[in-house]
Amino acid sequence: MIQMPLQDMIKKITDGAGISEQEVNDKIKQKLEQLSGLISKEGAAHIISNELGVKLIPETTGRLEIKNILMGMRDVEVVGKVTHNFGIREFKTDNREGKVANIIIADETGSIRIVCWGDQADKTSDLNPGDIVKISSGYVRSNQERNEIHMNDRSVLEKNPEGITIDIGPSAAxxxxxxxxxxxxxxxxxxxxxxxxxxxxxxxxxxxxxxxxxxxxxxxxxxxxxxxxxxxxxxxxxxxxxxxxxxxxxxxxxxxxxxxxxxxxxxxxxxxxxxxxxxxxxxxxxxxxxxxxxxxxxxxxxxxxxxxxxxxxxxxxxxxxLKLLEKEKQSVEAQAVTEEVQ
Ligand SMILES: [Zn+2]
The missing domain is CATH 2.40.50.140 (Nucleic acid-binding proteins)
Known part of the structure; x- marks a missing residue:
């Protein structure tokens, strides 16, 4: 099952069904009671979105922006600029040996780690920061609550595909x-x-x-x-x-x-x-x-x-x-006021 943070699900149901957040929360609560705690809040939100005909995940195959990548997705296609290449590591355990490579790519919406197993790892050896890669047929796993795209034998990594530019801008610290x-x-x-x-x-x-x-x-x-x-x-x-x-x-x-x-x-x-x-x-x-x-x-x-x-x-x-602190404080206060007004 694709995993989405509960808050995001509630927001999508609120928008998609045109009902208030309170109503969505009530429905989740009812569903939990009805199923006497057999499911999680997230599970309840899934059922409710189905009942209301709200699609939580847009049915796009094709390219995804990094911020829209969710745990559990398969056949993911994404394009990003390499920001880090951590190289290839060989490993050996009692019952398994092989190699794995890790790179990080970024697009305009975020960054994500790409994990390449086996022969896929070799394809990362000539990747440098600034190269653009297109990943097809990757699958998404979560590692310490961060999503990563894993590449298996079916996945494809293409280096510097023609006609694609990505502007992640000069990132100020x-x-x-x-x-x-x-x-x-x-x-x-x-x-x-x-x-x-x-x-x-x-x-x-x-x-x-x-x-x-x-x-x-x-x-x-x-x-x-x-x-x-x-x-x-x-x-x-x-x-x-x-x-x-x-x-x-x-x-x-x-x-x-x-x-x-x-x-x-x-x-x-x-x-x-x-x-x-x-x-x-x-x-x-x-x-x-x-x-x-x-x-x-x-x-x-x-x-x-x-x-x-x-x-x-x-x-x-x-x-x-001090000025920076003051600015931060003001923006927190402004946010608090906006929340109160809403
Ligand atoms: Zn030397």
Missing amino acids: SRKKIEELAENEGNAELLGTIVQVFDPKFFEVCPECNKRAKPTESGAYSCPQHGDVTPNYSYLLTAYLDDGTGNIQAVFFRNLVESLLGKNAEEILSYKDNPSAIEQIKTDLLGNMIKVTGRVNKNTMFERLEFVVQSVDPNPNPDDE
């Missing part, structure tokens, strides 16, 4: 509360207080391409692209940010560590062999309010969300922040 953050959210802005700081981690990178260089058996370092190299060092730092609604681990890479600490690369690298020098710096950071933009990642090892920082303002202007 939108201010979020930590409790609102969801997996794969890109371009979010947070204002939070640093409540815990971990030691920086240093790692070897290729001097040519700055990608991670892996130690070889002979004790040298090797870049997948450039072979054996004498590595440079890069670094990352993680800190917990708290904004009153929750906390999240924020990960700062290289130049963002420099911006956060107000130190240059040379100074930071000196902490590698002198970890005690960082202690005071860590203590000084505690309690600082900072503004960061970035994206939300699922740390699969620890099953928790983390915030990968893409820009940091270590000293946000308090006046600007």
Whole structure:
């Protein structure tokens, strides 16, 4: 069964049957009583929509906007622009092995994860952010209350189909509360207080391409692209940010560590062999309010969300922040007034 949030169903029944929301709610209640609790509210709403001849799901096969994609749909066709390609992962369990790839696509109405199993996974290997893909015959599953389109052997993924453009626009970072953050959210802005700081981690990178260089058996370092190299060092730092609604681990890479600490690369690298020098710096950071933009990642090892920082303002202007708060408050108040008038 296709799953739609109850509130959306009530709205569709209200509009479709031309009756008030109160009447719809009463009917749902009656139906629940009549069936003595054998069905859910959603189930009752389905029955009522049938009785009233209201179609909850428009009977369109053909292309869907991402915002209209619902859990349980089959044969879904959708077109979107790739915003993330997380690559192909191989897995092996006791009774199954295979591979799976994850990408995120977006259209003008929203974004959704595409999960490609088996041979379908290979088709994502050359997809880059900005490519347009057309998905046909996908099916929709829900994962932690978010819909995803899964691709099986019957599904088709077409790269850059002719004559299709998608304008998702330059997306400005939108201010979020930590409790609102969801997996794969890109371009979010947070204002939070640093409540815990971990030691920086240093790692070897290729001097040519700055990608991670892996130690070889002979004790040298090797870049997948450039072979054996004498590595440079890069670094990352993680800190917990708290904004009153929750906390999240924020990960700062290289130049963002420099911006956060107000130190240059040379100074930071000196902490590698002198970890005690960082202690005071860590203590000084505690309690600082900072503004960061970035994206939300699922740390699969620890099953928790983390915030990968893409820009940091270590000293946000308090006046600007107050103004923003005031604006938010006004819009909430305006909304409350409108609701009261209706
Ligand atoms: Zn390299």
